[in-house]
Amino acid sequence: xxxxxxxxxxxxxxxxxxxxxxxxxxxxxxxxxxxxxxxxxxxxxxxxxxxxxxxxxxxxxxxxxxxxxxxxxxxxxxxxxxxxxxxxxxxxxxxxxxxxxxxxxxxxxxxxxxxxxxxxx
Amino acid sequence: xxxxxxxxxxxxxxxxxxxxxxxxxxxxxxxxxxxxxxxxxxxxxxxxxxxxxxxxxxxxxxxxxxxxxxxxxxxxxxxxxxxxxxxxxxxxxxxxxxxxxxxxxxxx
Numbered sequence: 001x002x003x004x005x006x007x008x009x010x011x012x013x014x015x016x017x018x019x020x021x022x023x024x025x026x027x028x029x030x031x032x033x034x035x036x037x038x039x040x041x042x043x044x045x046x047x048x049x050x051x052x053x054x055x056x057x058x059x060x061x062x063x064x065x066x067x068x069x070x071x072x073x074x075x076x077x078x079x080x081x082x083x084x085x086x087x088x089x090x091x092x093x094x095x096x097x098x099x100x101x102x103x104x105x106x107x108x109x110x111x112x113x114x115x116x117x118x119x120x121x
Numbered sequence: 122x123x124x125x126x127x128x129x130x131x132x133x134x135x136x137x138x139x140x141x142x143x144x145x146x147x148x149x150x151x152x153x154x155x156x157x158x159x160x161x162x163x164x165x166x167x168x169x170x171x172x173x174x175x176x177x178x179x180x181x182x183x184x185x186x187x188x189x190x191x192x193x194x195x196x197x198x199x200x201x202x203x204x205x206x207x208x209x210x211x212x213x214x215x216x217x218x219x220x221x222x223x224x225x226x227x228x229x
Contacts, residue, residue: 037218039218046208046220046221046222046223047157047165047208047210047220047223048220049217049218049219049220060217062217063217096164096165098164100212100218101170104170104171105152105153105154105155105170105171105212106153106155106212106218107155107167107170107171107176107212108155108157108165108167108210108218109167109170109176111164111165111166112164113163113164114163114164
């Protein structure tokens with residue numbers, strides 16, 4: 001059974017950089033069959049796709065965040081990461097990592113439990 | 122950008138009821154429509170992919186239909202554990218998955 005686990009600071013100051021890591025177990029980030037995704041959910045609101053990365057490091061980002069987002073993959077640690085720069089209170093959200101199936105309908109079949117990141121001084 | 126609109130935004134129903142949630146895309150997305158269930162404080166769970174395929178382990182009382190711009194999620198007989206928020210998601214225009222605003226299903 002594939003499991004994903006987010007980790008990183010729960011509090012980030014305005015204008016600083018949010019950094020999160022997702023550790024994958026029971027599966028490999030090196031598989032070419034999946035995209036590794038980040039989705040966020042502001043408190044009490046809906047889901048927003050942040051972007052995703054493939055095993056080879058190819059990335060695609062939400063255009064509304066593109067200038068501030070970067071993602072990377074570390075196959076040796078079976079992890080992938082998110083960095084979001086110049087954060088504001090609007091970036092306060094639960095951040096989820098998830099796996100998307102390329103050979104299907106890009107459905108997100110496994111999710112991490114989510115981690116709340118609060119942007120506040 | 123493709124916009125996804127769910128209706129209703131909230132719904133009250135009894136255990137045993139048949140419930141239908143609708144999702145409409147602002148342009149055709151073929152069958153690239155997925156449904157998720159989210160309970161408070163938990164990550165979303167995949168229910169249906171490709172508009173009508175049931176994800177592994179999901180009870181058969183859940184079903185999906187539709188293509189193009191109009192889609193439905195049906196729960197044939199509501200169980201207590203089904204009270205949750207449901208989201209549709211289009212995956213036609215990757216990388217930007219777009220989710221609907223959610224439908225909150227409450228017990229009556």
